[in-house]
Amino acid sequence: MSEAVIIGSGLGGLLSGALLSRAGYHVTVLEKAAQPGGCLQTFVREGLRFDTGFHSVAGLEEGGPLERIFRPLGLMDLPWEQVEEPDEIVLDGVSHRLSDLSYPLGNALRLSSPDGDVTMDEYLHVMEPFKKGAWRLPAGDLIVRCLAAQINGSLRTDCEVTAIEPGRVLCKDGSSYEGTVISDIHPRNTFALFKGHVRPSYLHRLHALENGPGIFTVYCKLRPETLPYKGWSTVYDGNLMLHYGNPDGKGFARSADLLTFSERQVPDRNALADSLIRRVPGLEPAVEQYWTSTPATWERYTGTPGGTAFGIRKKDATCYVPPRTPVPGLYLTGQNCGLHGVLGVSETALVTCREILGESTLNHILER
Ligand SMILES: Cc1cc2nc3c(=O)[nH]c(=O)nc-3n(C[C@H](O)[C@H](O)[C@H](O)COP(=O)(O)OP(=O)(O)OC[C@H]3O[C@@H](n4cnc5c(N)ncnc54)[C@H](O)[C@@H]3O)c2cc1C
Structure with missing residues (x-):
């Protein structure tokens, strides 16, 4: 039986693992964190799932x-x-529906990030398909559990990969695994672990690619029956995103998440959180308690360099990193190769598996 070793149990790693399992591979997924899923992890505070x-x-x-x-x-x-309304964009206090805005959004909307302003297209190009509808789950880790159950082999957590050799990976606990290797982690981190010769021009290119900014998040617990639950996301003036969560069954939200691009370290988390909460009309009196995470939190949990939220910045085609690497038997997948987001990462997993399995086997698996 063919063996595959996957570094990282983010969506890209798990999807690739599930597809290769269907093709008859014996798959080992190695995850450094205690919980699988990478960016799809959830946590529970005060009985609320975030x-x-x-x-x-x-x-x-x-x-x-x-x-x-x-x-x-x-x-x-x-x-x-299925979210009933398309996402909402609030500009200078005026609300627009995403479906009413024409594409490309271009200069009409700009996101403020610590690296300077960037067009909404650059970070939210994955939002164009949202005009046809948006869907939510009670928790993102349902995707993780469903895919993990399809791995024909094992998914090991608390198992950090510390070295990659041609056809073999080594872990911090001394274990090692052989097979076709797929890395779901940042390409720069992948090659920092690789012990072997790689064309210097390839490494030089990887190092020249810029990463996108990280995200500061405020996870709010709301007082009961204060704010109505809305399934759609609202973007305020291009740099603050609001999602309600934990609907209570009576039409109210029990939680709200606020997200903004930020520096890796936030000197005063509470001051930033309070200022973001105040920007959403009616939110401040409804917040009972909140918790925060910074890009440094992401860097600690998923190893994403500098806490970048979406990985390598996708400015244009020159930023594309193909899943096939110069090292035979070592492939890449995940948000750094193609587009970020659940849609982008899923599409990239297909590209990675197509490289390994070939077009007809992949199509056969998807048709079954
Ligand atoms: C704040 C935020 C909000 C988002 N919101 C949305 C959204 O609403 N909709 C959407 O579609 N997308 C959203 N995204 C983007 C989406 O979550 C990601 O693009 C996607 O989940 C990335 O998956 P991945 O497999 O590429 O990487 P990751 O999820 O980063 O997985 C990589 C995994 O590798 C593990 N790892 C790292 N180093 C090692 C090592 N040495 N050994 C073993 N394991 C290792 C990490 O712990 C991690 O589990 C959001 C992202 C962020 C940060």
Whole structure:
């Protein structure tokens, strides 16, 4: 039986693992964190479930780009909630529906990031499919559990990969695994672990690629029956995103997440959190308690360099990192190769597995 070793149990790693399992591979997924899922991890505080790097997805309509990947893997059987309204963009206090804005959004909207302003297209190009609808789950880790159950082999947590050799990976606990290697971690981190010769021009290019900014998040517990639950996301003036969560069954939200791009370290987390909460009309009196995470938190948990939220910055085609590397038997997957987000990472997992399995085997697996 062919062996595959996957470094990282983010969506890219798990999807690749599930696809290779279907093709008859024996798969070992190695995850350094205690919980699998990478950006799809969730946590519970005060009885409320918070997603960290997942709020909604697009492309799940019949025949949509994500539906075509998720259906064969059983992910369409998860309890998806279709959001009734498209996402909302608030500019200078005036509300617009995402579906009313024409693409490209270009200079009409700009996101403020610590690296300077960037167009909304650059970071939210993955939002174009959201005009056809958005879907949410009670928790993003349902995707993780569904995919983990399909691994034909094992998923090891608390198992950090510390070295990669041609056809073999070594872990901190002394264990080692042989097979075709897929790395779901940042390409720069992948090659920092690689013990072997790699064309210097390839490494030089990887190092020249810029990473996008990280995200500061405020996870709010709301007082009971204060704010209505809305399934859609609201973006305020291009640099503050709001998602409600934990609907109480009576139409109210029990939690709200606020996200903004930020520096890796935030000197005064509470001051920033308070200022973000005050920017959303009606939110401040409804917040009972909150917790925060910074890009440094992400760097600690997932190893993403500098806490970048979406990995390598996708300015144009020159930023594309192909899944096939110059090292035979070593492939890349995940948000640094193609587009970020659940849709982008899922599409990239197909590209990675197509490189390994070939077009016809992959198509056969997806048709079954
Ligand atoms: C705050 C935030 C909000 C987001 N919201 C959305 C959203 O609403 N919708 C959407 O579609 N997308 C969203 N995204 C983007 C989406 O979550 C990511 O693009 C996607 O989940 C990335 O998956 P990945 O597999 O590429 O990487 P990751 O999820 O980063 O997985 C990489 C894994 O590798 C592990 N790892 C690292 N180093 C090692 C090592 N040496 N050994 C073993 N394991 C290792 C990490 O612990 C991690 O589990 C959001 C992202 C962030 C940060």
